[in-house]
Amino acid sequence: MSKKPYYITTPIYYPSAKLHIGNTYTTVAADAVARFKRLTGYDVMFLTGSDEHGQKIQRIAEEKGVTPKAYVDEIVEGIKELWNIMDVKYDKFIRTTDEYHMDSVKAIFKKLYDQGDIYKSSYEGLYCTPCESFWTETQAVDGKCPDCGRPVEKAKEESYFFKMSKYADKLIEYIETHPEFIQPESRKNEMLNNFLKPGLQDLCISRTSFDWGVPVEFDPGHVVYVWIDALSNYITALGAFNNEENLMEKYWPADVHLIGKDILRFHTIYWPIMLMALDLPLPKQVFGHGWLMLEGGKMSKSKGNIVDPVMLVNHFGVDAVRYYLLHEIPFGADGIFSNEIFIKKTNSDLANDLGNLVSRTVTMIDKYFDGHIPAPVIKEAVDDELITLALKTPKLVEEAIDDLRIPQALDHIWALIRRTNKFIDETEPWVLGKDEEKKDRLATVLYNLAEALRFTSVLVSAFLPKTSERINEQLNVDLTTWDSLASFDGTQAGTKVNKTGVIFPRIDVEKKLEELNKIAEEQRLVAQVAQEAVEEVQEMTPIKEEITIDDFEKIDLRVVKVLECEPIKKAKKLLKLKVDLGGEVRQVVSGIACHYKPEELVGKYVVLVANLKPVTLRGELSQGMILAASTNDDSKLFLADPGKLPTGSVVR
Numbered sequence: 001m002s003k004k005p006y007y008i009t010t011p012i013y014y015p016s017a018k019l020h021i022g023n024t025y026t027t028v029a030a031d032a033v034a035r036f037k038r039l040t041g042y043d044v045m046f047l048t049g050s051d052e053h054g055q056k057i058q059r060i061a062e063e064k065g066v067t068p069k070a071y072v073d074e075i076v077e078g079i080k081e082l083w084n085i086m087d088v089k090y091d092k093f094i095r096t097t098d099e100y101h102m103d104s105v106k107a108i109f110k111k112l113y114d115q116g117d118i119y120k121s122s123y124e125g126l127y128c129t130p131c132e133s134f135w136t137e138t139q140a141v142d143g144k145c146p147d148c149g150r151p152v153e154k155a156k157e158e159s160y161f162f163k164m165s166k167y168a169d170k171l172i173e174y175i176e177t178h179p180e181f182i183q184p185e186s187r188k189n190e191m192l193n194n195f196l197k198p199g200l201q202d203l204c205i206s207r208t209s210f211d212w213g214v215p216v217e218f219d220p221g222h223v224v225y226v227w228i229d230a231l232s233n234y235i236t237a238l239g240a241f242n243n244e245e246n247l248m249e250k251y252w253p254a255d256v257h258l259i260g261k262d263i264l265r266f267h268t269i270y271w272p273i274m275l276m277a278l279d280l281p282l283p284k285q286v287f288g289h290g291w292l293m294l295e296g297g298k299m300s301k302s303k304g305n306i307v308d309p310v311m312l313v314n315h316f317g318v319d320a321v322r323y324y325l326l327h328e329i330p331f332g333a334d335g336i337f338s339n340e341i342f343i344k345k346t347n348s349d350l351a352n353d354l355g356n357l358v359s360r361t362v363t364m365i366d367k368y369f370d371g372h373i374p375a376p377v378i379k380e381a382v383d384d385e386l387i388t389l390a391l392k393t394p395k396l397v398e399e400a401i402d403d404l405r406i407p408q409a410l411d412h413i414w415a416l417i418r419r420t421n422k423f424i425d426e427t428e429p430w431v432l433g434k435d436e437e438k439k440d441r442l443a444t445v446l447y448n449l450a451e452a453l454r455f456t457s458v459l460v461s462a463f464l465p466k467t468s469e470r471i472n473e474q475l476n477v478d479l480t481t482w483d484s485l486a487s488f489d490g491t492q493a494g495t496k497v498n499k500t501g502v503i504f505p506r507i508d509v510e511k512k513l514e515e516l517n518k519i520a521e522e523q524r525l526v527a528q529v530a531q532e533a534v535e536e537v538q539e540m541t542p543i544k545e546e547i548t549i550d551d552f553e554k555i556d557l558r559v560v561k562v563l564e565c566e567p568i569k570k571a572k573k574l575l576k577l578k579v580d581l582g583g584e585v586r587q588v589v590s591g592i593a594c595h596y597k598p599e600e601l602v603g604k605y606v607v608l609v610a611n612l613k614p615v616t617l618r619g620e621l622s623q624g625m626i627l628a629a630s631t632n633d634d635s636k637l638f639l640a641d642p643g644k645l646p647t648g649s650v651v652r
Contacts, residue, residue, distance in 0.1 A: 003043035007251040008034050011259050012049035012094060012233050014056075014132075019082055021307040021337060022260075022292040025325050029289070029406060030258045031088040032326055035462035036401050036409075040482050045251045047237050048083070049094035050076045054132045054226035058212035068212045069097060085310055087318050087465055094237045096214075096229055100244050104236035105214040105229050108278065109205075111241075112162065113218070117277045120219075123159040123204040126152040132226045134204055147262055160206040160222065167273040168200040174272070180285055182268050183404070184332040187261060187288040191268050203270065231271045235280065254283040256404070264288040287404055290334035292325075307337055311519065315512070319464040320346045320504070326463055327410045339516045343509050353417050354456070354467070355504035360424060361449040362474050362497045368433045373450050373475070374443035375493035383448055386423045387488045389416055390455045394485045397459055406463075413459045420452040450475055451491045458485055470503050556611035557627070557651035558582070559642045565598040571618045577601065577626070579608060582648020589622035595637040607640040607651055 010030045013023060027048055034046035052072040061071040076095060083090065094101060112118045126135045128145035135145065135152055145152050175181055175192060182188035206222040207213065213223030234254060239246035259267055267286045275282050294307070312321045324342050327349070329335030365373055393416045400409035423445075432442040454477050461468035461480065472480060475497055479490040560579035568574040573591045575598060588608065607627040614623045627640040642651060 003041055005045070005251050006034075006037045006042040007045045007047070007254040008037070009047045009234055009254055009257050011263060012051040012096065012230055013079055014051045014054075019079060019309075021309045021312070021321075021325070024082070024086060024309045024321075025292050025329065026258060026260055026289065027083060027088050028086055028322055028325050029331070031086075031090070032322070032406060032463045033256075033258070033401060033404070034091075035089065035465065036398075039458075039462055040398060043250075044091065045238075045247070046089070046091045047094060047234065048088075048090045049092075049233060049237070050079055050096070051226065051230040051233075052076070052095055052097045053213040053223070053229055055207070055210045055212070056129050056132065058210050059129070061212075072097065082310065085313055085318065086322070092237055094233050096233060100242040101233060101236045102214050103243075104241035105224055105232050106217050107241040108232055108274075109214075109216060109224055109228070110218065112274075112277055113160070115277070117163050117166065118160050118205065119163070120158070120160050122157065123161075124156040125154070125204075127155040128152045136201070155209070157208045158222075159204045159208070160216070160219075161202045162205045162228075162273075162277075164200050164203045164270070164273055167276050168196060170276060171269065171272055172196050174282065175268075181282065182264075183285055183287045187264055187268075191264065195265060195269055200269070227266050227270060228274070231266060231274065234271075234283070240280075253281040256285045256287055257283050258287050258289070258404075261288040261290055287332070289332055290330070292329060292335050292337050294337055312342075315516070316342075316346060316507070317466070317504075319467045320350060322464055323350060323410075327407050329407070331404060331406050339513055339520075340509070343507050343512055346504065347506055347509070349414060350467075350504040351502075351506045353414060353421065354460075355502055357417060357421050357424075357449075358453060358471055358474060358503055361446070361453055362499050364429050364433075365446050365450065365497050366499055368429070368439075368442060369446065371497050371499075373491060373493055373495045373497060374447055376444040376447040377440035378444050380441075380444075382423065382426050383444065386419060386448060386452060389419050390452055390488055391485075393455065393459065394482070410463060413456065413463075416452065416459070417456055420449065420456070423452070424449065447491065447493065448488075450497075451488055454479070454491050455485055455488075458482065467503060470500070474498050474500055474503075554611075555609060558608050558610040559605055559645045559647055559649040559651065560586075560608045561647045562601045562604050562606060565601045567593060567598060568618050568620060574618060574620075575601070576620055579606070579624075580647045581608065581610065582646065584648075586623040587621055588624050588626060589617040589620050590626040590628075592626070592628060592637060592639070596639070604639070605642055605644055605647075607642055 008030055010027050013019060030046060030048070034044050038044045050072065052068075057068050057072060061068040064071060072095075080093065096102070109118070123134075126137065126140050127133070128135065128148065128150065130150055131145055131147050133145065133147060139146055140152055141149075143152060144150060172192065175188060175196075179185075179188070182191060203225075205225040205228050206216055206219075207225060208221050208223075211223060213226060214229050216222035216224060234257065235248065235252060236242060236244075238248045238251055240248050240252075257267055264286070267288075272282050309321060320342075324337075324345060328341070328345060365371060393412050396412040397409045400406070400412060427445045429442055429445050432438040432445065453471055453475060457468045457471040457475070457477060458480050468480075471477070475491070476495045477491065479492075484490040558581055560581050562577050563580055563585065564578040566576055568576050568589065571593075573593050575590055575593045575596070577588045577590060579586050579588055586608075609625040609627065612624050614621060616622070628637050629640070630637040642649070
């Protein structure tokens, strides 16, 4: 019997900054759903990846003095390593710089153009480079991006536009007749009322102001807008419009795109309209979950309040981090991350409830039956209560996951864990162990504990895979299939348990909080220094109006050697220089006296604007201008240094 396919995706992450716990949340949630679907018999395709094009990437790479590809290569390796640390098992990792993906994007753009859905015009408006988003004057908030709150830039360039308006009514009808398409419900209303029904404008889908992107093959100089490029990954990964293995028939439409609410507009408006234009089915569901917030607000690298998931894993283990993300965040709403809550939940739910249950069970089997799981003999009513709950829990968990109610799925599992702990208190095995005549009853109690833990291990395997492995190791369990949960008899009597230690040791809350707060303060100080540096750059003199290459070629820059230099009387800032322009000696007046002494300049090679119209300054003729750069506050000034090129050399 062939397995039913299931296709789940996360956003492909923009490799411009270190991923924090909020980014990790989406991928861990998708991994848990994908693992659960595999466990329950589905043929799963779980896709994630990296979105590597765009103006922001190009700017960062230029600042670092590397190529955009070299920059993203290094960051992508870090993303993959994070998913490995978080025990995320994706089926495919797509990069938008993959050749097959780029081929697909070119083909998609050409198809839309050929069928008349794309036209050429020019764009003039607002653009948020960090979000790679276009905004109108009315959408911007006080000149800032409504999504990220950072300043937008005015942009004007020749562009291609996608006729979004052509498909707007069709999309509105689809959303209103498919209530499951956008979830939760509040997200659907937001898209309809804020974007679609007021009137959808055509979308600018090419850029000419930078070149780090998928080129438009039939019009050199244009690159495809990064969101058109990025959204296409969901089908290009399946072989659409390229020569990769064609998995479209098997997996498309996607069962769910799992995303953060900040990119909902792109996934529920731009992407569906693209698919409509390509005559492809829409994904079955787009689920926009909330943000993971700190008690002081949204995480921000500039504020220094991001939570590093790797740091948490190093302190608490990967499954403690996964549990907090999956259980403590209301799926679909914003959640709060707090070190104190994290530690207390780890102690209560993982150490006390689950870890202690495993430890007590294995210890009692070791003590009373020489480490071998006994066969059940005498059953009582209290056993039936535990067994009944164990047998109905798998269905409850499955129903919750089908609705993407991940915290509720874990609630059902923990209800079984807590009922099993209560079963110990009710049956008092330590009392039964004192009476040889009650050994058969004790055997049944301990068998039921072991079997309940086997159920627990199978159920948590999708959410806490390492924990499941450790439970199986201690109980020596080898029957871990979903089908084995149909009956309460999967544990093999006589199996030797392995007492390998506590799964979740208790944490000293005060000591650990002090340790984490110290780390957080160090991160805050580092971020503060970095932010101050950014603000200093942002306060620089605004860039002047753009010029053309023809304008620039009018400027004649030449290498000159300083022959003489002296101060000008009653002019504290001015120096008079005699310079050699390759056989021609010129006099230049320069305002650099506060930064250079005359004797320091004699013999120095500098750059001269040679064709600047002569002027008279303080009674002295100046035949050109010496090039220099200063700090934002003019406290320091540095002359351009051409090395010792021959005098008269042209600077290009």
